[in-house]
Ligand SMILES: Nc1ncnc2c1ncn2[C@@H]1O[C@H](COP(=O)(O)OP(=O)(O)O)[C@@H](O)[C@H]1O
């Protein structure tokens with residue numbers, strides 16, 4: 001039997017979109033045609049009766065493009081200013097596009113401390129539950145304007161790959177999809193090593209596999225590379241969710257993945273650890 005068949009039955013799905021999948025390579029500006037396809041795909045999943053949560057990067061890239069900055073800002077306050085400008089724009093566009101399909105988008109901005117603190121974590125969990133009960137589609141990002149974790153220390157905790165896995169664990173999702181600028185996990189960074197080979201399914205994420213994910217990014221706007229995606233896989237699979245890393249070059253890939261077709265690298269869920277979030281935060 002095709003191991004991916006079970007993806008058809010997933011009910012609560014978190015989908016993370018990297019900056020590189022949302023913007024034009026040449027200008028860093030939003031790719032509106034792609035964004036339209038993305039929203040249509042997500043609205044359709046919702047129409048199928050599934051619960052959908054989007055974790056969308058892109059605030060800094062969009063803010064930067066809006067202000068005409070050619071390079072990634074180096075000063076933290078500048079990155080945060082770009083995020084403030086870009087997040088509002090991004091959300092306006094999501095809201096408009098979702099409304100075209102009679103869907104309600106809801107902005108959820110989270111920091112590491114939302115997750116670390118028992119009370120705020122529980123609040124966030126309840127808010128997600130209420131949003132899903134109301135039929136809204138939460139659009140999540142790190143609250144970059146007040147949080148420095150994600151944009152400063154990408155290898156430690158707070159990039160959006162990790163954030164999406166934490167959200168998946170928080171809401172007890174049964175599936176996490178990370179859409180990036182690459183087909184999935186390779187044995188090495190294919191942008192650096194032409195002999196790198198594609199990995200179809202990962203049954204157990206051991207240290208050998210973890211080392212394959214390099215921090216190098218293939219784009220001007222990406223953060224974290226494959227290393228943070230593998231950390232995300234550890235968290236998501238440990239929380240009992242299957243995870244797929246796939247290429248977001250064509251967002252139609254979303255329904256293809258959900259139909260159980262062979263797209264991206266599939267990481268199979270572990271037996272669910274009861275308190276994976278608690279365990280993670282104790283070790284901070
Ligand atoms: N083992 C690997 N397999 C695939 N890609 C890898 C690997 N190691 C590093 N990478 C790099 O990770 C990049 C994707 O991460 P990133 O640029 O952060 O994208 P995103 O914006 O989608 O999060 C790829 O373009 C690739 O260059």
Ligand SMILES: N[C@@H](CCC(=O)OP(=O)(O)O)C(=O)O
Pocket residue numbers: 017018019020056057058059060061083141142144150159160161221222223224225
């Ligand atoms: N929160 C940041 C994104 C940080 C991040 O992880 O980016 P990416 O590697 O493109 O998913 C933003 O919205 O610009």
